[in-house]
Amino acid sequence: MQRQQLNRYVIPAVQWLLGIQYLLGGLNWWFKIYPFPNFFEVPTGPGKHAVLDAMIATGWMFTSAKIIELLTGLALIFKRFVPLMLVVSFPVAITTFLVDAMILGDLLSWLRGDVSGGYMWSKVMDMIFFGGAVLAMHGYLMIAYFQYYRPMMVAKAEGRAP
Amino acid sequence: MNVASGDAPTRAVRWKRSAFHALGAVALILGILSTGWLVGMVDQWLIPWSSLSLTAPPR
Numbered sequence: 409m410q411r412q413q414l415n416r417y418v419i420p421a422v423q424w425l426l427g428i429q430y431l432l433g434g435l436n437w438w439f440k441i442y443p444f445p446n447f448f449e450v451p452t453g454p455g456k457h458a459v460l461d462a463m464i465a466t467g468w469m470f471t472s473a474k475i476i477e478l479l480t481g482l483a484l485i486f487k488r489f490v491p492l493m494l495v496v497s498f499p500v501a502i503t504t505f506l507v508d509a510m511i512l513g514d515l516l517s518w519l520r521g522d523v524s525g526g527y528m529w530s531k532v533m534d535m536i537f538f539g540g541a542v543l544a545m546h547g548y549l550m551i552a553y554f555q556y557y558r559p560m561m562v563a564k565a566e567g568r569a570p
Numbered sequence: 571m572n573v574a575s576g577d578a579p580t581r582a583v584r585w586k587r588s589a590f591h592a593l594g595a596v597a598l599i600l601g602i603l604s605t606g607w608l609v610g611m612v613d614q615w616l617i618p619w620s621s622l623s624l625t626a627p628p629r
Contacts, residue, residue: 415591421598422597425601425605428605428609429604429605441613530625536600537607538625541597541604541605544600544601545600548594551593552590
C-alpha cells in the first residue's frame with residue numbers, strides 16, 4: 409500500500425484516538441473514572457500536582473481546560489469543526505505536555521544519585537505516554553488540517569466591518 | 571510543483587512528506603498505547619488504576 413493511501417486510514421485513526429482521550433480526560437473532571445485530579449478530589453503535593461492545584465485554585469482555569477477537552481473530544485469523534493477545535497485546544501495540549509515534561513529537577517536528582525533509575529524511568533514514561541502522546545497526535549492532526557490554516561498565514565491583514 | 575500534472579515532487583516536498591509520515595507513525599503508536607491504557611482503566615474496567623505506578627512510583 410502506498411504511503412499516501414495510508415493517510416486515508418492513519419489520519420482518521422489518530423483523530424479517533426485523540427478524540428477518545430480528550431473525551432475521557434474531560435469527563436473525569438465531573439465523573440470519577442480515573443485516579444486523576446477531579447472536581448471532588450483536588451490533588452495536593454509537589455511538582456506537577458502543585459501546578460494543577462494552582463490552576464484549580466483559580467476556580468475557573470482547570471474547569472475551562474476540561475470543558476475545552478470535552479468539546480474537542482466530541483468534535484474529533486463526530487468530525488465537526490475539527491480544524492477550529494484543534495486550535496482552541498492546542499494550549500491545553502501544550503500545557504498537558506509541559507506539566508508531564510517537568511522532569512529537569514528529577515533528572516538532576518537522578519544524576520546526583522538522590523532518586524533511583526526506576527523512578528527516573530517512570531518520569532520519562534509519564535512524559536512520553538501521556539503528555540507526549542497527546543502532543544504528537546495533536547501536532548500530527550494540525551499538520552494534516554494545515555490547508556485550513558493557510559489563509560490565516562498572512563503577514564499583513566486588514567480588519568473590516570462585517 | 572504540481573503533482574497532479576505529473577511533475578516529480580521536489581526534495582523539500584519529499585522531506586516534508588517523510589516527516590509527516592514519521593510523525594503519523596509515532597502518533598499512531600503512542601496513541602494506541604496511551605488511549606488503550608486509558609480506555610482499559612475506565613473505572614478499572616480491564617486495567618487496575620495501580621498500573622499507573624509504572625509512571626509514578628515512590629521515590
